[in-house]
Each structure stands twice: as structure tokens, then as C-alpha cells.
Amino acid sequence: MKDSRLMRLLALLLALAMIAAACGSDDPVESATDDGGTDTAETDTGTDDEPADEPDEEPDSSEGDVEDVGNVEVDEEAANCASDVELEVGDYSPSGNADVGMGFILTGGFNPHNNQAPAAFAYYGWLYEGLVRQDPGTGGIVPWLAKCFEISDAGDQITFFLHEGVTFHDGEPFNAAAVVSNIEFIKTAGPPEVLPPVAGQMAAVDSVEAVDDLTVQFNLNSPAAALVLSGLIRNSGFMVSPASLGNAAATPAGTGPYAMDSENADHTDINLVSFADYWQPQMVGLETVNIQGGLSPQVRLDGLIAGEYDIATINNNEQELVPGYSADISVRIGFVVADWLGEQVPALANKDVRCALAGTLNREGIVGQVGQVPESAIKQFAVSSSDYAYVDDLDSPDFDIEAAKALFDSTGVDPSEMVWSNGHLPGGFWPITASAFAGGMAELGVTMNNEALDPPGAGEMFARLARAQHPLQIVAYNEPNALMSLIARTGEGGLNPSKVSPDGVVELVNAAKSKSFEDGEADVAAAWKIMVEECIFIINHALFTTIGFQDYVTGVDHIQGVPVSFWPHGVRVDG
């Protein structure tokens, strides 16, 4: 009898559960995602140690300039053809090499059509670009190889208007015909040339036609413009040369700022070279790039500190390795940039020499020991001496010129034969510190070609970083002038849409000069912030020039600083 009651109770519970399940499955959002075929939860199939792709936050439902597209948004203002701004083309003047240490390996090769691992986007960004991209700052979809695009009122047609003068690495022109070839290939080739999820990103595209040489129209089989645009910021959107299509194993030619030079068999040692015919030549900052993949976190960190890598990715699950990291950061990018433009300055490799020189930044020390700084300069930026955290932290509160000279002597380099050239940021951005540094250098007998911002400015920057006054997701090791050197590497007006450096900085400094003693600190902070933002922009472009990296990186603009005591203050040996 008891068994019978129990059975009835269980049957009732089962029936209720089935009803509840049936009701719960009717989720329109879920259905739409499934039908759309845009696989937003790509799975990392390699040995990648990047965090898996996480769903973005709930989209903002408010109407405005931004239209929801699946889990990304279209920046309508940027996409609007009516507000199209003429493209500025600068000079092509790349310089230097960057050694990059990465954790993940491009296990499936360098072909975006048949390697869909999200981590691979960090590699693709150097070589490939799409019609649209995800804006690093806002996360919205903005035009890239397309100047602008229009979506029909019904949402079943997208027309892209392409930039002129874009070429692939193999010399083929990028035009409407190339776009048609790419999309048709993605839709029809099948595996292994095109993996099903990649083809699925274009499932809603019925046909693509070239209206004219620079206009291409996507005809959709449903009002799914949003989903197609969402697909175009992923693998299917990378445009490769039509001549490269059809060889899944080879590295296709893209339009990106860097081209493949050589790589080893398992894609763990990749050499890229700057693309001279890049359509935005001023954005090509580095001449060559070497990417080492598959490195353990400790190796990346050790290599970064020792100067083997200029840039190394340290993922959020690896942060415990680095003192000073907090748990709420997604990805960190650390820098080691050699002195100035990558040239070694042997005498300055000595930590104590640097400490002594850093002492010049202490205003009391400047006045008391160097005595060359004009009073007006001291008043220029009323930063408390306690702000110069690294002076105290490095146990060198006073500038001991004799000790510095002795240390120079111990390196075997005659300071009088040393020229510290500096043409990075003309003008005295922080005249007090620049003057002090120049004074210190003069005391040591080092010729300084011009009085410039870099060492003291960057020193100040890092002092503030260390104090977490300006949270930033950049960690610099080894060289206090790392970020400024990076700006310098990109050349004047390089990766610099805001023209902050040098013109903007000079303007800012001039504005600051005209202000009172009391306003100085705020102006320094503002100028500093702009420079950091500039650096972030450069990093975004230099590292991950194009689409998709933001799929799993939430940004590079919210980091805390690193304790100054952690600076190893070495210098890379190979320059």
C-alpha cells in the first residue's frame, strides 16, 4: 500500500516536472540564437590557456545610436555613410622588432577559415582584417575595410562601401569581387577548407553581389542583418586574397598591417614582417614581429623580466605569478622595451646607476645637488615629492653624483662618449623633471641631445601607476620609459588618431604652463591620462589590430599598477 502511494506521488512529481520543462523551453532568445547559426560560444580546441569565450553582458535595451546585434552592437554613427570621414593616410615608417611571448599555440594553423579557436584571434589580428570590426573602446561594430555600410529598412540587405587602395599581401586588390569570392567560398567550400561553425556565421546570407568595384551587397534570407554583422566580426569576416582560397593548410594572404615571413611547422615560432602597401601605412609601427607561442606562464614572465620578450600576455588565471596583480583583471600585457628605440645603453643597465639618476627627480635633490632647475620649472607642476614613489622605493632618496660616476666607471663606459639621443616627444612636457634629468646626465658627462620627456615623464607615469592613481591594464617591466618608447616607435602621428603625441601633448603642456601653481597637478594628471590612453590605443593596434580579440578581452583600460619595487631594472642584452 505504501509502495503504491509512493509510486503515485512520484508519477505526480514527474508530470509536474514535464509540464514545467515544456513551458520553460519556449525561450525566444534561445531559439533566435540557435536558428541564427552564429556560434558565439566558440570552443578553444588547442592548448590555449586563454579564458574561454564568455557571453557578454545583457545588451542595453534602450533605443539610441547603438543597435543590438546578437551579443554585440552596431555603432550606427560610425557605420553611417552620410557621416563618412575621408581616410587620412600617413607615412609608412616602421622601426624595430617586437618579441612577443604567448601562452597559446595556433595549433590548427594560420587559416581563419579552418581554425576557429578564439585564442587564435590574437594571431589573426596581425594579418587579417574584415569589412567590419569590433571597436576596442566601445565594443560596438564599426566599419573597417568598409568605409561604411547601410542596412535596408527590412533588415534583409546590407550594402558595404569599401575603402579604395586596399591590397592583399600577395598584391591582389581588395574589392567587391574579392568580398564576393570570400563569402561564397565560406558558404560552399565545406570542411576541411571551412569549418561548419565558420560557414554557419554566414548561414543567413543568401547571396552576395558586387554592385560596383567598391560596393558589395549582402542579400539575406531573413531580416538577419544583425546576425550577419555579428558573424562578420568573427572568422568568416576575415578577408583573404581570392588567390589564397582553397588551401586550408596554407597561410592565406590577408590585408593586415603585417604579413607572414616565416614560421615553424607547429606555429610556435612565427615571424611577421610589416606590410609596406598597407592601406593605413602610418599604423604599421614595428618592422618585424616574432611571436613565440605555447610558453608556460612562468617562462613568459621570466622572459619578460629578462628582456627576452618585449611583450608577453599574462592571463587572468596566471596573475598569482606576478606581485601586485589583482583578481578582477581579464588580460594583462606587459612590456619590456629596451632603451629608447631598442638600443642598448650599457652603463645604464646597472640598477644602481638608474637609482642614482632617478634621484634627480626628487625636487629637493634637484635643487640641493644639481641646482640647475629654474624656479619657474619647479613651480610648473606642483607634484608632491612623495609622488615620486620610486625614489624612495629604490632606496635612493638622494642623488649621489659621485656614486653614479663610480658606477659608470665600473661599467667601463666613458660617460663623455655617451650620447643620449632623444627625439620622441619634442617640447618640455614636464620641464622640471626633464631638466633635472638632463642636469643629472650633464653632471655625469653624458651628452643629452635634447631635453625631452621620456625618462622623467615615464618615471612619473610609473610612479603613479605604482600608486594605482590611474588604473591601467598595462604592466611595464625593466624600462621606466617603456611606454614612451613604444609611442616613439610608432613614429610621429603613427598609431595616433587623436594626434595627442606629439602635437596634442605640446598643446596640453602649453595650456598647463599658462595655469597657476595650484592647477599644475591636475594638469599633469590629465596629460598623463591622455598619454596612457594613447599607449593603450597603440597597444591595441600593434598587438591585435583587428576584429575579435575583444571577444575574450574586456579591454585594456582598467588595470592597477605594479609595485615599483618589482621593477628589475635590467636591460635586454640583444637590444
Place this chain on the structure above:
Amino acid sequence: MAKYIGFRLLATIPLLFAIAVVTFLIAVAMEANGSIAGQVCGEGATTECILEIEESLGLNDPLPTRFVSWLGDVLSGDLGVSLLDRNASVNELISERIWPSLSIVGLSLIIGISLGMLMGVVAAIRPGGLVDRTFSVAAASVIAAPGFLIGMMLAWGIGVELGWLSPVGYTSPSESITGWFKSLILPSIALGMPTLAIVQRQLRSSMANSLQSRYILAARARGVGRATLIGRHALPNAMVPTITVIGFRAASAIGLTTAIEIVFGIRGMGEMLVSAILNRNVTVLQGGMLVVGLVVSTVNLLVDISYGFLNPKVRLNK
């Protein structure tokens, strides 16, 4: 001697065959543990893709057929292609990876054997003396410490803190001979330290015994000089058991290099095999294990042959 070497060479053949069988069975076991074809086709794999890959890899054939086919390819020098990148041949991958590993193992053996022998002989001259006891304590400490720990300490101390040598990476000799040698020093020391300690202990023990033998006493009575006594009479006899130990160390160093390669960010065979296991890249794993097995067999063969040179009784027995 030629007969002895020939016999040893023949004895290597069944060993290599056994290695081939074991590597093949490991691949089969990995396959049974999950769909290799699904792995190759990737996320969202279609049935067509899986069937095509299964067909191309011969996964539907009976096991003996597959083994014979695979062995035939191996004997013809074709180890197949990587499952994760069909453009990367396993031969090419191994040819890129094997030199860093062999370089590290080779230099570590040179360091370990030469210093270990020197320290062993010095310690054996005065057993129980200060030098002997110091070396014994040091050797015991090194043996107790895992190689990767020594590697991490060297990378941090000498590479990062002092900045004397690079803590990471490998420079190919084609790029720079000096750079190549520099890139090998730290990993080789890390890998060679246990060899040094073991060789030192073994040689110290056998050398001490030899020095107390009657033939040494007789030689000394005949007025043979100390250097000759040690170098020509005691050392060759003491080396026979030491060679056995060196053989074991050489074989295990090839395995232990995996941890060292990971610590120093060197892309060698060990790192490749670990990566292949993690990615279930069966063809790379098979090829890699086979080549490692071949190297270990060769080392064993060389050790056996060296017995013949050092001890005539060995080659006479064969």
C-alpha cells in the same frame, strides 16, 4: 668485437618492435577514449567530416591491418601528419624538435659525467675526508631535489635576478653558435646536476674499492706513480659499474628533459610529446615516442658496446 656489436644490434630490433607495438596500442587506447575524428573536425563537426577523417586515418580498418599499414609507413620513413594541422608532417615536427632536446641532453651528460667523475675520483682518494663528506652531502641534496626545481632556481637566480644568461628560449646553432651554447647552459646544468651527483657517488664508491684492491697495492709496491695508479689501473675498473649508471642516466635524461624544456621554454621533443598528449594528437605522439625509443635504444647500445671496450670479459662471453 665486431661480433659483439653485431649481436647487440640484432638485440635492438625486437626492442624497437616492442616500442612500435606499445606506441600503436597507446594510440588505439586514446582513440577508444574519445573520437579522434571529432577532434580533427573540430567544434560543430559534421557526420560527413567525421566519416571522411575516419576513412582517411583508416580508423575503420581491423587493428592488425592498421598496425601493418602504420608500420609500413614508419619503415618507409613516413610518420604521418599532425592531426591538428594536416599541413605539418610529423617528420618535420620531430626534425625541428629533436635537436634542442639532444643538445640539452648531450651537454648535460658532458657536464654531469665529467664533473661527476672528477669529483668522484677526488673524493675516493681520501674516503671520509672533508672533501669526500662535502661532496657526499652536496650529492645527496642534488639527488633529493627534482630537476625542474633546480631548473626554476637557475632560471630565477641566474637568468632573472642576475641576468647573466637568458632564462628562457633556445637559439639554433645556425643563428649563432655562441647564442646556442649560452641558451643550453642553464637547462643543461639543471638536467646534468642529478647525473653529476649520481656519477660522483657511484665512482667514488667503486674507485675507493679499487684503490684498496691488492693489484693496486702491488702496483704501488712496484713504484707506479700516483697519477698512473689512479688513471690507468684503478679508474678503468671503477668505470664499469659507473658506465651502467651513466647508461641509465642518459636514458632517463631524455625523459627528464621534458620538465626542463617546459621550465626554460624550449621547444624540444619532451614539450612536443606533452602537447601531443594534451591535444590527443595521436600521430605526433606515436612518431615522437618511436623516435625517443630509438634514441634510448641507441644509447643503451652504445653503453653495451662501451662495456665491451672496458671489460674484455664481456665481449668474450658473447
